[in-house]
Amino acid sequence: MDRLIQEIKNKFENNDDFFLQPDYFMDIPVILMGFNTLIDLTESREALHIYIERSTSTNKTMFEFMSLFGEVLENDTNEVVSSIMEGKLIIYFESTNKYVISKPVPKLLNRFFEPPANESVVQGPLSSFIEDIDQNIGIVRKQLNSDHLRVKSFSVGRVEKKRISLLYCDGSADMDLVNNVIRQLEMNLDKEVNNLQNLSSTMGFSAWASISKFNTTELPQEVAQSLRVGKVALIVDRLPFAFILPSLLWDMFALENDRNYPMPVMLLLRLLRIVGVLLTLIFPALYVALVAVNPEVLRIELALAVSQSRDSVPYPALVEILLVLVILELTLEATVRLPKSIGPTVTMVGGIILGQAIVSAKLVSNLIIIILAATTIANSTVVGFQNSLSIRLFKYVIVFLAAIYGVLGMLAGLVLVCTYLASLNTFGVPYVQINLAKDRTKNG
Template identity: 40%
Template sequence: MSNFLEVIGKKAELHRDLKIERLQLGAEYMWLVYYDSVVNSQETIMFIWNSGITSNVSYDDICMRLAGKPWSPEAMSELQLGRVVLLHATGEQAFSFQGVPASLSRSIEKPENESMPFAPAVAFMEPLTTNIGLIRKTLNSPYLIAEGFTFTGGATKEASLIYHSEFVNKELLQQVKSHLQNASHRDLQTGQDLMEILGCSRFDLLSPFYKTEIPMQATSSLMKGRVILLIDGEPVAYVLPLLFGDFISIQWDKQLPLIIMFALRSLRLMSLLVSLLTPGLYVALVSVNPETLRIELALSVASSRIGIPLPTFLEMAFLLIVSEISIESTQRLPKSIAASITVIGGIVLGTAIVDAKLVSSLVIIVLSISVTATFAFPNYLNTLNLRIMRAVIVVLSSIFGVFGLFAGFIAICFYVCRIEHFGIPFMNFFDFKKLRQT
């Protein structure tokens, strides 16, 4: 290969979906270059033959029949928009024309678990090439790289590592590629498998990645220097690494004025504290340290607990378990049924429990505030870690009171501050030099 072919051949080493095929048209051999994530190759070849190709047709005639225009490697980004390049057998001439778009295995649907107002109603799908194509259409850049990886464990699994070569954190990229290359013989079927491949333990509370099903959210992470892992058969993108900012910020926030954006993120940060500390604080003040309450508030709490047979900790633990069961049941049911279960579990069951004098009305109020604050975060999966930490703090508060509450909170702060994935601290969000990019 020479000239244009050499340039494209080098790029094909970094783009797993960039294909170069030899094609005989008439009496001449040519090279067909395209991204199979955005172009249907079979239908494109049929389109070429149906354009009137004969045995004595020339290269210039083919260009005219396909409404092509001269092409050079400087216009490589055109291929991401669905154009196809035909190179002369010598590799010294080329023209491009519009290819037939790749068909999808199912229609593109709205995100099911994430919501962004006024964002494109597009979500990732199961085919790997389709997801790569969605990212290419969302972020049309010649610096967008999609490297391919194959895992040959119990079953062969294809994956693609996507990054922006101009913005990516070089140390992050090197470490992630090293982990993926060294694990090519391993099985990749679950998130726990991926955690081990990336050098983490299955027992880590915080994974080194977070999942998103919105291409716009994934591309915004690319522009901030992070990398994305797409796995064939999974309708999500794995964004590496997970940072604290992912709990309280989304790309859509930047559609709003700066003051409103910071107000929303501050509200989510406050919701995090409310969700994490409110149940434990109630248990600590009522059951262990009631002397810290004002006399009026202490009397109000005491009057609400008249006739309640359970201690405060068991009240809170019982309702926490019921709320978690309700949340999990609504996640697994169709939306039409899930809405009914939410009403039954939240209103009917809560009212019946209070009327039966099993728990006090104050516990219902505190738990409702905490659960509602939990879902103020952009990504539902990020709330799972928070719910586990909340249960730990409730247990410590029931044993040690306010001291246990603050000891548990400080321990969590120390834990998250020591987390580091691929050389990037989890609390990198508080690097004020990078705050404007978050």
């Protein structure tokens, strides 16, 4: 095998979407090279053969024949690698040890420019993943144009075969993490993967974990940045998002899109998200603790105002807060499930009309509506919908402890949540580890 071919093959041996296809052009042996996630190989070969039939005459020299496809170049591994990463088709002529960089028929990355449906981007790339795995890998390759990107694919499922691709950057990713993920996938190739719970079971994660071990995103730029800082990504066929491993606590507060703003603005946005999480966890529990258990902590003026707002309310503070929180959860769930044309109407009815009516009926106090609104807004600042669900779940634990032990119970609940988060790890990487998050600055 020629030296150039061997070097290219070694360079991309860990990329399952790399092809090295022998072919013949007018009985002349050639080798086609490129990525099948960026190139439509079948259409490209047909187009080349049709072009040869229309353009070739018998009196052409070998050099003139090769020039039909592009500029004839000598062996240069770096040039070939760079062109392959850009999505070009390399035509290598074995008899001359020369190659041509040709423009192929590209893989149609349809919906490439559609904005994401579940993650809002204010100032940044608007591309999002789709349901086709090859096109998703191609989108990542477009976003992260590096020859260090590696792709390894697996076929999982006994009844319904489904393809899973592992993406990582050679030299940046922790190879222990990569090998653990590969080993886990190879051990469970017979398991069906149709949703996130199936994938968690395949990866050996507990189905009862409150915090997802995956950082789920439909934004290619987030996947590209995660790969740069040493994480790995899983892309599952027919699922329009990627799963990033390991998921860290800092992922709740940091987005790659934040770096499109000036540094002070970026830091302020991340600080606001941290404050939002704290308000979500503390506000409802603090209300219950101060009203039901520790009213002596309040100043006399504030205690009288709270007492006056709860005048004629027949329920204790715990029942009161649970009543409005459950109504809020029902409203949010209804808004998500209903069509977009009806969702805002339900939000208005549940948030304004029902809220005003429940206060007028003296079922809850005015203050509880303020706390409810602040909690809902604060919870929405967290990065990732799954993270916001986890925070909402922890909120109830702290509320129950505050109803029993007051302010001390609220603090104990916060310590309990922190302890639980500290106990989590993904293939040996602690959930509260921030080293990868610090590397974002170096790569930014």
